Amino acid sequence: MNDTLTLDAAEASRAEAAESTREASSIEMQGLHKRFGRDTVALDGVALVIEAGEFFTLLGPSGCGKTTLLRILAGLEEADDGRLAIGGRDVTEVPPHKRSVNTVFQSYALFPHLSVRENLAFGLKMRGMPPGEREARVAKIAEFIKLGDLVDRRVDQLSGGQRQRIALARALVNEPDVLLLDEPLSALDAGLRSQLQVELLRVQKRLGMTFVFVTHDQQEAMVMSDRIAVLNGGVIQQVGPPREVYEHPANAFVARFMGHDNLYPISARDGDRLTTSLGELTAEAAGEGDLLLIRPETLDLLPGEQAGENQLPATVSERLYRGSHAEYRLEVGETTLQATLNNRGRRLPEVGDRVTVKVAPEDLVTLSE
Amino acid sequence: MSYAGVTPTARSRAMVRESRHLLFTVAPGATWIIIFLVLPSAYLMGVAFMTNGPYGLPEMPLSLESFRRLAGFGFLGWSPGNLYTLLRSLWQTLVSTGLVVIVAYPIAYYISTCRAKWRPIMLLLVVVPSWTNQVIRTFGWMNLLAPGTPLSGLAESLGLIAPNMGLYPSNFAVTLGLVYNFLPFMVLPLYAAFEKLDTAQVEAAQDLYASPVRAFWHAVFPQTLPGLLAGIVLVAIPAFGMYVIPELLGGGKGMMLGNLVANQFSGGANWPLGAAGAILMLIATFIGLYAMRRIGKRLGGGEEVVI
Numbered sequence: 237m238n239d240t241l242t243l244d245a246a247e248a249s250r251a252e253a254a255e256s257t258r259e260a261s262s263i264e265m266q267g268l269h270k271r272f273g274r275d276t277v278a279l280d281g282v283a284l285v286i287e288a289g290e291f292f293t294l295l296g297p298s299g300c301g302k303t304t305l306l307r308i309l310a311g312l313e314e315a316d317d318g319r320l321a322i323g324g325r326d327v328t329e330v331p332p333h334k335r336s337v338n339t340v341f342q343s344y345a346l347f348p349h350l351s352v353r354e355n356l357a358f359g360l361k362m363r364g365m366p367p368g369e370r371e372a373r374v375a376k377i378a379e380f381i382k383l384g385d386l387v388d389r390r391v392d393q394l395s396g397g398q399r400q401r402i403a404l405a406r407a408l409v410n411e412p413d414v415l416l417l418d419e420p421l422s423a424l425d426a427g428l429r430s431q432l433q434v435e436l437l438r439v440q441k442r443l444g445m446t447f448v449f450v451t452h453d454q455q456e457a458m459v460m461s462d463r464i465a466v467l468n469g470g471v472i473q474q475v476g477p478p479r480e481v482y483e484h485p486a487n488a489f490v491a492r493f494m495g496h497d498n499l500y501p502i503s504a505r506d507g508d509r510l511t512t513s514l515g516e517l518t519a520e521a522a523g524e525g526d527l528l529l530i531r532p533e534t535l536d537l538l539p540g541e542q543a544g545e546n547q548l549p550a551t552v553s554e555r556l557y558r559g560s561h562a563e564y565r566l567e568v569g570e571t572t573l574q575a576t577l578n579n580r581g582r583r584l585p586e587v588g589d590r591v592t593v594k595v596a597p598e599d600l601v602t603l604s605e
Numbered sequence: 606m607s608y609a610g611v612t613p614t615a616r617s618r619a620m621v622r623e624s625r626h627l628l629f630t631v632a633p634g635a636t637w638i639i640i641f642l643v644l645p646s647a648y649l650m651g652v653a654f655m656t657n658g659p660y661g662l663p664e665m666p667l668s669l670e671s672f673r674r675l676a677g678f679g680f681l682g683w684s685p686g687n688l689y690t691l692l693r694s695l696w697q698t699l700v701s702t703g704l705v706v707i708v709a710y711p712i713a714y715y716i717s718t719c720r721a722k723w724r725p726i727m728l729l730l731v732v733v734p735s736w737t738n739q740v741i742r743t744f745g746w747m748n749l750l751a752p753g754t755p756l757s758g759l760a761e762s763l764g765l766i767a768p769n770m771g772l773y774p775s776n777f778a779v780t781l782g783l784v785y786n787f788l789p790f791m792v793l794p795l796y797a798a799f800e801k802l803d804t805a806q807v808e809a810a811q812d813l814y815a816s817p818v819r820a821f822w823h824a825v826f827p828q829t830l831p832g833l834l835a836g837i838v839l840v841a842i843p844a845f846g847m848y849v850i851p852e853l854l855g856g857g858k859g860m861m862l863g864n865l866v867a868n869q870f871s872g873g874a875n876w877p878l879g880a881a882g883a884i885l886m887l888i889a890t891f892i893g894l895y896a897m898r899r900i901g902k903r904l905g906g907g908e909e910v911v912i
Contacts, residue, residue, distance in 0.1 A: 312808050332811040333820070339812045345805035349827040358823070359813035410813070 260289035260446045261323030261336075261413035263309065268318035270304050270470070278304040279315070280470035286448060286463075288323075291440050293449045295457040296467035297493065302450045305467070306416050309448060310339045323413050333362070338407035339416040342423070344399045346391045352402055353378075353387040359410040377409040381439075397428045404436070414446045421456065433459055454494050458482060466490050483531065484523075488605045491529055497574050498530040502602065510602070513571045517546055519600035527603050534599035535575040537564070537585050538592040548593045552585050566593060653880035663876045671877035675885060687865065691885070694862040697776070698845040701783035705791045705840050706833065708784065713795035713832075717802070731792045734785075743782055743853045750778050750854070774856025782850040787843070791836035798832025827904070834901050841893060846886055862886055 263286040270279040278301045286292045294302040307313035308320065311332030320328045327335055338359065346355050353374060360370045378384050381401050386394065394402065400420060407415055420436075421429045437460050440447045451457050457464050458478040466473045466481060466489075474486035485491035491499060502525075504511040508518050512528050519528070541549045550573065554565035562584060564575045573593060585591050653671055655663035677683050716727045734742065749756055752771030760766045772778055802825065810824035811817075848863035855861070862882060869879025 310808075310812055312811065332808075333814045333816055337812075339809070341805050341809055343803075343805050345803070345809035347806060347809070347824065347827070358810070358815075362810075362814035362816075362819060406813070 260444055262286060262288040263414060263446065263448070264319075264321040265305075266319045268305070268308060268320065269316045270301070270308065270313065271316055277470050279308075282318070282467075282470070282472055284465060284472060284475065286446060288446055289444045291437065291447045291449065291460055291462045293451060293457040293461040293464045294467060295451060295454060295464050295493075297452055300467040301470040302452075302467050303418060304470075306339075306418055306448060306450050309414070310337055310416050311335045312339075336410075336413045337416060338410050338412040338414075339418060340400075340403045340407050340420045342419045344403040346399060346402060346406070348391050350391070351387070352383070352389050352391065352394070355391065355402060356387070356406050356409055358406065363410075373409055377405045381405040381408070396424055397432065400424060400432060404439070408439070408443070408445075412445070414448060415440075417447060417449045419450055419452070422451070422453075429456075430459075436460065454482075466493060468493075484601055485529065485603055487603055488527055491527075491603060496529055496531065498532060500528045500530070500571070502526050502528055508597070510600075514568050514573065515548055517595070517600060518597045519602065520597035523602050525602035525604040527605060529601045529603055530573065530595060531599065531601075532563070532574045532576040534595055535573070535577070536594040537566075537575060537577060538594055539585075539589075540592065541590060542592045544592075544594070546595050546597060550591055550593045552587050552589045552591060555585070555587055557584075566591070568593065649880045649883055652876055653884050655877050657875045657877050660874065662874075663880075671875070671881040674875075674878050675881045690860055690862055690865050691889075693776070693860070694845055695889075697779055697783060697851075697861060698841050701780050701787065701844055702837055702841045704780070704784045705787050706837070709788055709791035709795055709836065710829075710833075712788075713792050713799050716792075716796055717799035728793070728796065732789050735789050739786065739849055740853070742786070743850055746778065746782050746785070747773055747853060750781070773854055774859060776855065776859050778854035779851045779859045779861070782854045783844050783847060786847075786850060787840040790839040790843075794832040794835040794839065795829060796832075798829040802828050830901070830904055834897055838894065838897060842890055845890065845893070 263284075265282055265284045268279050268282040271277050280301075282301070282305060294305055296302045304313060308315050309322075311327070311330060311334075315328065318328075319326060322335065322337060347358065350358070356374045356377060357370050360373055365373070374387070375384075378387050381404060383398065383401050383405065386398060386402070391399065391402070400423075403420065417436075421432055424432065433456060436447075449457075449460060458481075461478055463475060463477055464481050465475045466486075468489050474481055474490045476484075481490065482494050485494055485496065488499060500512040500514060502510050502512055508520060510517050510519055510528055517528070538547070548568050550566040550568045552564055553567050553572075556563040557579075559579070561576055561578050564577065564585065566573045566575055575593065652663045654667045654669070656666060656668050656670060658664035675687055677685060677687050712731065716724055716731075719727055748754070750771060750773035751757065752769050754771070757766070757771045757773075760772055761768055761770075766772060806828065807820055807824045810820040815823055845861075846863045847861060848867050851859050851861040851864055852867075855864075862885070866879050866882040866886065869875045869882065
């Protein structure tokens with residue numbers, strides 16, 4: 237029932253900022269290794285610094301080590317090798333219940349035999365906070381996360397979105413140095429999910445707390461994060477702000493994982509002139525590397541065949557209409573190219589049309605395999 | 606099921622079909638229960654209110670004599686013998702069930718942490734002894750605990766028992782026999798509870814500052830509670846009515862309610878008194894079940910713990 241409420245960020249954030257005297261904490265990881273059994277390498281030398289107050293996302297496919305890394309931060313898993321410091325304090329060997337770090341679990345892991353109120357108060361109770369103070373804190377967080385009328389319910393009487401909120405509140409109420417979120421939205425349907433993404437982001441900005449977020453969804457990662465670390469095979473592939481990771485992927489894995497299909501081997505290179513199976517193209521400050529990346533949204537389609545720099549003749553072989561935009565599959569000779577264009581004007585290119593593909597030199601990026 | 610929009614005759618036909626369906630599915634089980642449980646119990650109830658005849662068989666007229674006898678009022682005035690037997694039964698049930706819980710809980714946990722391929726074998730090892738006849742196993746304990754055996758010798762040298770007494774017959778031997786006999790009935794439901802334990806809850810508790818001991822108490826124990834209560838019911842009820850073990854290991858001072866009842870139908874021969882004893886056991890059992898239900902609800906935080 238509360239799923240539709242959103243946080244009124246602006247007015248509350250000023251009040252909250254005045255109240256909150258907590259310093260957010262940074263996280264430093266050095267040479268973290270983790271192996272399961274004899275031959276499953278989960279983490280293979282992860283070194284990473286997460287700044288205080290940052291919304292940081294660990295992104296990667298399943299089995300890439302992102303959840304293992306998060307569990308090491310929580311203390312639920314012990315690294316085989318390497319050091320970990322939170323807020324400048326080495327916590328490599330500190331057990332989970334002595335770390336000022338809280339986790340929002342993928343399955344929420346709420347206690348079904350306790351009421352919502354008791355779930356929220358659990359961490360405070362374990363730390364020995366007196367009941368009066370505890371209740372005040374719980375009431376405050378319940379209001380903050382807009383679940384005031386749910387606190388006396390039982391957990392099994394809640395919807396998925398409500399459980400997600402309780403799990404978040406149960407962690408936040410402890411005012412941890414760092415909040416860890418393990419795919420917290422993956423069990424929710426698309427609508428609720430995008431709504432809670434925005435909410436989560438606002439909560440983080442209001443509290444100024446360091447959030448470490450794990451997801452396999454690159455869209456989610458880009459919406460939420462200040463910075464993203466892309467992991468594969470227990471190794472960090474790239475760290476950077478969403479725009480950098482999306483527009484300048486460090487390698488082919490990152491490019492493909494971020495959803496790019498238009499990757500072409502460069503067969504010859506003469507300064508800014510690149511030769512690929514598409515033909516010759518001019519790139520501006522494209523950088524090193526032997527792969528050309530063309531982002532689908534940088535392409536323009538002109539009617540008919542028109543000659544010019546970075547203009548290629550093509551045939552439309554498929555069109556997926558998506559309302560605000562459409563996705564086109566184009567055949568340039570033997571090579572396929574994907575283009576995404578906003579739906580403007582009267583006429584959209586049809587399947588079978590001869591068109592000219594145009595791309596600006598500054599939008600071309602090269603990278604290494 | 607809804608019959609809206611169906612003609613009256615079709616509707617009544619459908620209802621007839623449904624009730625016939627119900628009859629066929631329920632009838633076999635109901636027949637079984639009526640013949641082997643309801644009728645004998647009703648007969649027993651009747652017998653309890655009849656008079657004891659010369660050969661121990663029930664006779665008219667109806668009377669409350671057997672309940673008076675059960676309460677301890679005999680020809681020589683009141684004697685506490687039967688009361689002691691009842692209290693001993695309750696005490697033995699309580700102690701042996703408690704010990705079974707203490708022994709079974711770590712066993713069940715340990716088995717659940719073993720590799721998947723070992724678990725069925727471990728469970729089998731727990732269950733295998735119960736494939737042997739209970740009387741034979743109890744005779745085995747008699748041989749182990751009798752005077753002059755190494756175990757009795759050890760107990761003697763530690764000063765736990767008087768010389769040449771042996772550990773059997775005694776109340777201790779009965780407790781031991783009960784614990785040994787009922788262990789599998791506790792291990793199995795507890796193992797089932799441990800196997801489906803949600804470890805995320807345990808991790809959440811640790812993450813929320815619970816030390817290992819408190820994480821166990823707040824996140825593991827509540828999850829195993831349904832299995833524990835089921836095990837307690839499976840152990841306590843048959844233990845309370847146990848006949849063979851106190852008969853063989855208890856001697857004259859180890860008698861339990863089950864023996865009191867059984868004796869009235871054989872040696873001592875007083876059917877109405879035996880029937881009255883059986884009714885007393887039934888009442889005590891129902892009180893125990895009700896108490897368990899209440900405890901389950903309290904500890905389960907309102908969550909229904911089905912027994």
